Amino acid sequence: MNDRYKTTVDAEQAPVIEPGYTFGTITEKISSIVLTRPASNGWFVGFGVGFMLTMMMLYAIGYLFLKGIGIWGDTIPIGWGFAIVNFVWWIGIGHAGTLISAILLLLRQSWRNSINRFAEAMTLFAVACAGIFPAIHVGRPWLAYWLFPYPSTMGVWPQFRSPLMWDVFAVSTYATISALFWFMGLIPDFATLRDRSDKPVLRIVYGMLSMGWRGSARHWHRYETAYLLLAGLATPLVLSVHTVVSFDFAIGIVPGWHTTIFPPYFVAGAIYSGFAMVLMLAIPIRKIYRLEDFITERHLQNSAKVMLATGLIVAYGYGIEAFMGWYSGDRYDAFTLWNRLHGPYAIPYWSLLTCNIFIPQLLWIKKLRTSPLALFLLSGVILIGMWLERFIIVVVSLSRDFLTSSWGMYYPTRWDWMIFIGTIGMFLAAMFLFLRLLPAISIFEMRTLLPEAEVKE
Amino acid sequence: MKRERIYGIMAEFDSAQALVDAAKRTHEAGYNRIDAYSPFPIEGLAEEIGFHHDEVPLVVLIGGIVGGLTGYLMQYWMSVVSYPINVGGKPAHSWPAFIVITFEMTILFAGISAVFGMLALNGLPMPYHPVFNVPRFSSASKDRFFLIVFSSDPKYDPAGTRSFLQGLEPRSISEVPS
Numbered sequence: 001m002n003d004r005y006k007t008t009v010d011a012e013q014a015p016v017i018e019p020g021y022t023f024g025t026i027t028e029k030i031s032s033i034v035l036t037r038p039a040s041n042g043w044f045v046g047f048g049v050g051f052m053l054t055m056m057m058l059y060a061i062g063y064l065f066l067k068g069i070g071i072w073g074d075t076i077p078i079g080w081g082f083a084i085v086n087f088v089w090w091i092g093i094g095h096a097g098t099l100i101s102a103i104l105l106l107l108r109q110s111w112r113n114s115i116n117r118f119a120e121a122m123t124l125f126a127v128a129c130a131g132i133f134p135a136i137h138v139g140r141p142w143l144a145y146w147l148f149p150y151p152s153t154m155g156v157w158p159q160f161r162s163p164l165m166w167d168v169f170a171v172s173t174y175a176t177i178s179a180l181f182w183f184m185g186l187i188p189d190f191a192t193l194r195d196r197s198d199k200p201v202l203r204i205v206y207g208m209l210s211m212g213w214r215g216s217a218r219h220w221h222r223y224e225t226a227y228l229l230l231a232g233l234a235t236p237l238v239l240s241v242h243t244v245v246s247f248d249f250a251i252g253i254v255p256g257w258h259t260t261i262f263p264p265y266f267v268a269g270a271i272y273s274g275f276a277m278v279l280m281l282a283i284p285i286r287k288i289y290r291l292e293d294f295i296t297e298r299h300l301q302n303s304a305k306v307m308l309a310t311g312l313i314v315a316y317g318y319g320i321e322a323f324m325g326w327y328s329g330d331r332y333d334a335f336t337l338w339n340r341l342h343g344p345y346a347i348p349y350w351s352l353l354t355c356n357i358f359i360p361q362l363l364w365i366k367k368l369r370t371s372p373l374a375l376f377l378l379s380g381v382i383l384i385g386m387w388l389e390r391f392i393i394v395v396v397s398l399s400r401d402f403l404t405s406s407w408g409m410y411y412p413t414r415w416d417w418m419i420f421i422g423t424i425g426m427f428l429a430a431m432f433l434f435l436r437l438l439p440a441i442s443i444f445e446m447r448t449l450l451p452e453a454e455v456k457e
Numbered sequence: 458m459k460r461e462r463i464y465g466i467m468a469e470f471d472s473a474q475a476l477v478d479a480a481k482r483t484h485e486a487g488y489n490r491i492d493a494y495s496p497f498p499i500e501g502l503a504e505e506i507g508f509h510h511d512e513v514p515l516v517v518l519i520g521g522i523v524g525g526l527t528g529y530l531m532q533y534w535m536s537v538v539s540y541p542i543n544v545g546g547k548p549a550h551s552w553p554a555f556i557v558i559t560f561e562m563t564i565l566f567a568g569i570s571a572v573f574g575m576l577a578l579n580g581l582p583m584p585y586h587p588v589f590n591v592p593r594f595s596s597a598s599k600d601r602f603f604l605i606v607f608s609s610d611p612k613y614d615p616a617g618t619r620s621f622l623q624g625l626e627p628r629s630i631s632e633v634p635s
Contacts, residue, residue, distance in 0.1 A: 023496060023600035149535060157535035161544065166557040173565040180572045188598070192496070195595040211582035214589070215597050217480075217493040219579045221503035225513040226575035230568055233517075237564045244557055447497040455477045455499055 014301070016111045016449055018293035023447050026294075030443045031196050033289050039436060042288065047432040053425020060418035061136055069139055071415045078398045078410040083137035085390045086420050088245055089273065090130035091171065092266070092386065094178070095238055096274020097123025101181060102234035105227075111302060113445040114294045118285065118434070119278050120182040125430040126277070127175045129423040134167075136419075163247040170244040177237055181230055187213050188223075188444040242270045249393060255332040256340075256397030259324065265317030272310040272356075273386035275303050276379035281431065283376045285440065294441055297370050304369040307360065307382065314389075315357045332402060344409065345396045348388050355385025464587035464635035465607040466618050467594070468627035473499050476602035479625040480505040483604060486621060490610035494588070494603040516574035517567050524566025528559040587635045605633065 021029075064071060074081040097119040104112040135144045147168045149158050158165050190210035197203050213219070246266035249257040279300065286295040325337035340349045359381050368374040395410045434440065447453060470476045473495060480493045484507055491506050532555040536542070541549040576582070588594050588605065597603050604627075606618050622630055 027496075027599045149531065155540060157540050159542070159544075160532045160536055160558060161547070161551055161554040163557075166561075169558045169561040173561045173568075176565060177568040180568055184572050184575075188497075192598040195598045207584065208582075211576065212584045212586060213581065213598075214586055214594075215494045215496060216579075217495065217499070217502040217506055218508045219581075220495065220498040221508060221511055222513050222575045222578055224498050225511050226517070226571045229514065229517050230571045233521075233564050233568050233571070237561075237568075240557070240560060240564075247557075444497045453473055453497060453499070455473050455501065 014297035016114065016296060016298055017446065018296065021293070021450065023450065023452070026446050026450070027192060027196070027443055029291075030294075030439050030441050030446065031193055033435070034193060034437065034439055035197055035202070040288075043432060043436065047429055050425045050427070050429030050432055053422050054429050057419050057422020057426060060415050060422060061132075064136060064415065064419070065141065069137070071413060073410055073412040073416055075408060075410070077401060077406050077408045078395055080137075080394050080398060081410055082412050082416040082420055083133040084248075085387070085394050086423065087130050087133035087137075088266075088390045088394070089387050090126045090133075090423065091174075091245060092242060092270030092273045092390075093277045093383075094123040094126035094130065094174075094274065095242060095267070095270035096278050097121070097126075098174075098178060098181075098234050098238040099271055099274065100278070101185070102231040102238065105231045106235060109302075110449060111298055113449055114296075114441055115278065115282060115299055115303075116445070117182075117185065117438075117442040118281060118431075118440045120178065120185065121431065121434045121438075121440075122274075122277060122281060123178045124175070124182055125427050125434075126274075127171070127178060128430070129427050131171065131175065132419075132423060134171075163244065163251045166244045167248055170241045174237060174241045177230070177234055181234060184223075184227065184230065185442055185445075186438060187211060188215065189439045189442060191215065192443050193439065239267055242266045249397075254397050254401055255330075256321075256336040256393065259321065261317050261320050261324075265314060265320075268310045268313035268317065269386055269389060272307060272314055273383055275307045275310070276382040276386070279303050279307075279375050279379040280383070283372045283379075285435065287372070289435075289440070291441065294446065300372060300375055301369050304363050304375055304378075307379075308363040311356065311360045311363075311382070318353070318357070336397065336400070339400050340392065340396055343396070343400065345392065345399070349392055349396070352385055352388040352392055355381045356389060360385075462635065463608045463615065464590075464633040465605045465610075465613075466615075466622060467588065467591055467603055467605045467631050467633050468622040468625060469593055469596075469629045469631075470602040470604065470627055473602060475626075476604060477502055477505055479604050479627070482625060483606065483621075487612050488606050488610050488618075490607040490613075492605050492607070494594070494597045494605070496598055496600060496602075512578055513571065513575055516578070517571045520570025520574070521563050521567035525559055525563040527566065528562025529555055531562075532558055587633050590634050591631050593629060593631065601628075608635075 100112050100119040101116040190206050191213040194206040194210050243263040246262035250262040286292050325333045537549045
């Protein structure tokens with residue numbers, strides 16, 4: 001089982017971990033960020049901005065509960081505005097975390113060990129941001145628990161034939177499994193923090209969280225088995241989640257939604273945007289906390305390659321949508337294509353093509369793939385592009401359906417923007433807290449990357 | 458029965474290789490109640506101390522089966538037995554629509570079984586354990602490797618076991634009070 005950790009050092013490639021580290025120095029370097037390093041001014045500014053944006057979101061949500069959905073831009077025919085756009089966008093971002101922690105584990109890509117921890121944290125926070133939207137979008141959010149099958153005095157049950165119901169189960173399962181996966185990965189590192197910390201309070205807190213982990217060989221054996229099985233379970237799960245999200249659209253008959261390409265193209269788009277977010281987080285983190293030896297050029301390059309590949313799958317999806325619009329001979333599908341290119345939402349559509357397809361082709365250039373600044377900017381462009389993609393799918397399709405009498409336009413209000421930007425703030429605030437309170441890189445998995453971790457029989 | 462005063466004798470090693478070799482020799486010398494501690498998983502170490510039956514996969518399998526059945530039967534009972542709703546003449550038992558939730562429930566139950574099953578089989582959470590009484594043991598979560606022979610081992614005798622462990626050339630040896 002251990003060869004999944006083997007470090008293949010290719011002369012051509014940057015190493016996964018720079019030479020010269022020992023078990024002790026790895027431990028010290030990562031745990032010192034949490035235990036000894038004082039919080040910098042930059043940290044307070046970053047967290048403060050995130051926190052204030054979170055407060056703005058709470059204010060907007062409070063006003064929403066008071067007034068109702070009418071304060072948003074949602075109208076008939078566009079009943080799914082920003083809420084669903086943002087939900088799909090955030091859920092998609094989360095997918096890269098599971099891809100890194102589960103799928104790359106099964107594929108024995110040892111380079112994942114330096115980035116899986118904060119990618120999983122990113123997943124959790126992204127799912128939390130995503131989960132807000134459907135809950136506040138139901139109109140009477142205090143009754144959102146009606147979505148779950150519980151024995152009520154009304155005697156009725158949820159409608160299991162609806163893809164929206166599937167979504168409830170898919171997303172809540174995803175949130176639960178992601179949290180468990182993350183927590184399980186943290187247990188041995190909590191033990192490390194417990195043993196390294198010199199403050200009694202921290203020893204107790206980390207000691208409780210570590211569950212009394214002592215690194216027994218029997219425990220490690222069961223731990224590894226469970227970790228591997230959980231990765232095997234999370235892999236089909238993550239593919240299923242965005243598939244089910246795409247069913248929310250594909251099962252409907254609205255032109256631009258009713259297509260079988262949606263599941264694979266949604267999953268690819270999710271990983272595309274997720275890796276963009278991973279890079280946007282990893283590049284500043286490695287710089288500020290001087291973790292360039294652990295998150296090396298290799299990680300940046302590999303992530304860039306995954307973005308390039310998934311970006312091409314997404315481009316193929318757009319191509320097939322356009323091709324089917326023409327080839328199907330369905331006049332509504334053909335009109336959907338024409339409307340995207342020339343209709344009232346042409347500017348977002350062309351921006352989407354620019355952000356998601358044209359500009360990311362720069363990733364073919366090796367020089368840009370190895371430049372942190374270029375990657376950071378490109379990732380930002382891709383995140384905007386993927387957000388626009390969800391906007392195009394949700395809003396443009398609904399704005400032009402079969403009957404001209406039921407056409408309409410959607411204009412987001414300030415409340416839409418406040419809640420959307422507020423979730424970005426919440427995400428940032430949570431990430432900042434995570435960096436200070438928990439080891440941002442998996443310490444025990446980094447130890448296994450050292451050649452000394454190899455054992456001969 | 459009187460509680461043993463000494464929990465075991467613990468030897469400290471510098472490297473993963475030294476721990477695996479020591480565990481192998483201790484097990485071959487006839488000690489059965491031993492354990493090894495390391496800051497990261499070491500392949501083959503569990504086998505060297507005589508651990509062969511990992512029940513986690515079985516727990517996960519049972520969890521998955523229970524989850525799948527729960528998911529499907531829940532939907533069946535709610536949609537067919539408890540409150541059937543006729544939507545456009547579609548059959549109440551429209552099984553293809555139930556597959557997604559059945560799948561999600563399978564994953565949910567199996568995943569929960571994996572984590573909590575692993576913890577339960579490992580006897581965790583366990584805040585207190587005698588090995589924590591050894592001051593040097595705090596390095597077991599950093600860069601040191603430990604081997605313990607429990608005093609409950611039939612072959613255990615305080616002086617003999619100690620000298621046996623000394624022969625393995627450890628970095629240090631300590632008694633673990635219980």
